Amino acid sequence: MRDSFCEDLLPPREQWPDFLLDRPEFHYPPRLNCAVELLDRNVTCGRGDHPALITPAETLSYAQLADRVDRIARVLVDRLGLVSGNRVLLRSANNAWMVAATFAVLKAGGVVVATMPLLRAKELSQMLRKARITHALCDARLAHELRKADAPDLRHLVTWDEGELEAMVAVAAPGFTAHDTAAEDICLIGFTSGSTGEPKATLHFHRDMLAICDGYAMQVLRPDPSDIFIGSPPLAFTFGLGGLVLFPFRVGATAVLLERAPPEDLPAAIARHRATICFTAPTAYRVMAAHAAQHDFSSLRKCVSAGETLPRAIYDAWLAATGLKLMDGIGATEMLHIFISATEDRIRPGATGLPVPGYLARVVDEQGAEVPRGTPGRLAVKGPTGCRYLDDPRQAQYVQHGWNITGDTYTQDADGYFWYQARNDDMIISAGYNIAGPEVEAALLTHPAVAECGVVGAPDAERGMVVRAYVVPKPGFLPDAALTKALQDHVKAEIAPFKYPRSVVFVEALPRTETGKLQRFALRQQAKSGT
Template identity: 55%
Template sequence: MTHPLSPSAHVDTFARDHLPPAELWPGLVLDPAGPEVLNCGAELLDTTIERFGADRPAFHSPGEPPWSYGELRARVDRIAHVLTDDLGVVPGNRVLLRGPTTRHLAACWLAVMKVGAVAVTVLAQQRAAELATMCEIGRVGHALCDARSVDDLAKAEVPGLRITTFGGDGPDDLLHRAAAKPSSYEAVPTAADDVALIAFTSGTTGRPKGCMHFHRDVLAIADTFSRHVLRPAPDDVFAGSPPLGFTFGLGGLVIFPLRAGASALLLEQAGPRQLLPALAEHRVSVLFTAPTAYRAMLADPDRDAYDLSALRRCVSAGENLPAATWQAWHDATGLRIINGIGATELLHIFVSAADDAIRPGTTGVPVPGWQARIVDDAGAELPDGEPGLLAVRGPVGCRYLADERQTVYVRHGWNITGDTYVREPDGYFRYVARADDMIISAGYNIAGPEVEDALLRHPDVTEAAVVGRPDASRGQIAVAYVVLRAGARQQPDALREFVKAELVPYKCPREIVFLDALPRTATGKLQRFRLREPGTVK
């Protein structure tokens, strides 16, 4: 089923012009009474203030007084004035957002929403080549960047990109400009199906894919997973490890708490060692992180010194949650981890379960508002108990930005996530494995070919292959098999540093194995399956 688009409020129509053809969209499960005009930034701030008041805390930051909803709105609206009055941003322009997870970055995102522009939030750790590619794909013309994260963005040398920094000392700093602006801004009346954000995800080929999501999509993930599974209360305090450049973090740390009138603790450093003391100090009640972090917190020798009594909701996504990890966390804390599977293409979690409905070792059942089934390669539904491809559809669907891989992800009207699952007879979905070559390590997606390309840029490397290997603590690790030019020295540490200079550090191989030749078929095709089996290639 296709749904005609509403009249757009975008002056710059690039995003809508590059949506996939309607016949390539997945089927959508939509509320027919949904509004045609909707600005998610206004809904998350103005409407929430109407419901709960302006004096409630919205964002916390270590060592700083909290921002109330009223203060947050004033800051957002001042930034919105800078965007439109000073920088000339018009509805539909793509605005890149870059920096550590801070209240200022979140305020910038909300301001981009209110002015009707399209947010392209990236990771603070991503390197110049990665940033240049995303800016090229998204035709990005403006960037709001934390002053501490501007170097690689400047090195990207994106043609025509206007970079405005925040958190610096100069008179042109965004926050300095914003201080002189009015504290109220009337949000642009965007269409519910105007593109609000482009989230980039790695593909198995290595070239990132821009996933376009509408204003209605932003609220849909809050009104499905958050409302029905998390069931947050206004007094909840959210926190977690995923950065805002990942939709897992954007939902869990900004969209979900603001939709519920709750607050969020935004941490620049949110590894397991930072999480435990922060959870205790700020009385966090809702936690978002990956299984790797739960295992690391369990292993922390000082864990019992931290008071986690305020914690009531623990969410895990990004990689499969083993039953043993779930049980160990429950034994230690009495808390049931809410497992879930989501995707950048679908914005957030669509299969999950909470409370007494949780079954360790399974992901859960379709979130209310979503449908899921198991299919074969031809799209035919498979019987319970038989492994196949996970197919889902709901209020949000995959819409790649001008990318032919749309027909790979969307087939027969369903989103095919790239995961092999089994549906049990009672309706629960159990993860089996990834169905493609994506490496998932500690919740991060790593495309082997992208890392291979970086390795091959080193002058000593003539061949490279990167695969995932099972790992007890991280789920998988990336292992690189490398063939060097004749006479070159084996220097794994130097190769790692080279890759870290080319790609975001989490993509760097944990292990590098040097070979005289890569295993190939008689026709020259790389035999990746042999590399995935330790000891079979020497």
């Protein structure tokens, strides 16, 4: 018996992107279960005693984690009636139970739908209804909003932390034979983070979970079993799932999971655990770089920045503070993980990088034709992963002529490097000039008074639009007319003068998604309303 809901609501085949699977590392057998490949294989290959997860509450070896996964899978199938294809909502901060629940669902043939801890009942209701969620496993500390949500298809809600799931697991029989899944069976629904408005549900196969490991992780990041991974992105964010679970497990390394990892706390955890690979967002690296002298970063050997664009000022500050080159990268929930980046020896500061081996990328115009090098245009990419939305007409916008159109404006230089300009809808056209909001943000961030900033276009009768900067000033700086002029003059000196913000609004905080992405669409709404 199989629940075919996801397969039934896949977009038509003619709307799928082209998948590039010709490289040997992407030659997967027609039948595979990614939980077996990513977790069980570490046990069968003799790494069962190696630490898989380290958390403040517990440390689990690969064998111990595999045992917990098997018992949760038995609970799901034997007690809760899970059949392959059922969608299981997971709700938790980053901890060992969240990882175990994820692999249990995968191993049982279910479909993982992970949710950010800060989501409220209204947002959860949208996901529960759209994905027709039948089962939920939830940290008891986060169950209140889930219980308030509208969930017409939810049959079972089981919590951990207060002992409910733990008691079921304790009496479950050990051992579980993985469900015989196909490489192209859907195993994950990733909801987009909402940085561009209404979230979309993206569908991913078992083979996709391996492809991001065998592509970006093995070809660009290149970890080894002795590595200790650490970072801040939630596991419900595919950046976090890959960087903190899938990538270390693919090579039998160790992951440190922290339920809270703000940039003020992450450095101490890096030193305590002697972490070697860090995944976090540019804003976190900016904060950590400013206080690097107070912390021990000597164990780090690779640092990955993604989630939003990496300004050159942050790259330079981290390099000066630690001697490490930040590995920038662009990924997307639709693509599952990073598809443009560069190994440390090929980093070009300020550029996002080169296509990850296995991916093709180009810059195209509105008709899909490639534009000359150095000309801004839409980023188009294809590779072993790609966009398949669940029952969403926006599929036809994201996939065009077999290419994934990511929604980003880029240029490509003569050497093939890709340089981020803006999200397509972040380009500001003012008096005939095209101005990229992130470029103005990067200039503002080099001023000592600026803690954070967001730049969008504001309506203007004379110019059509003007550049408006929403600025969070650092403590000790007075948000007044003098500071406004200082910031404007600073931008004029940093980049072309016509790009300076004619309007500066000082704010206490910027709107961000739970993954830390700046919600420029919210700022555009504010600018449109005159605030």
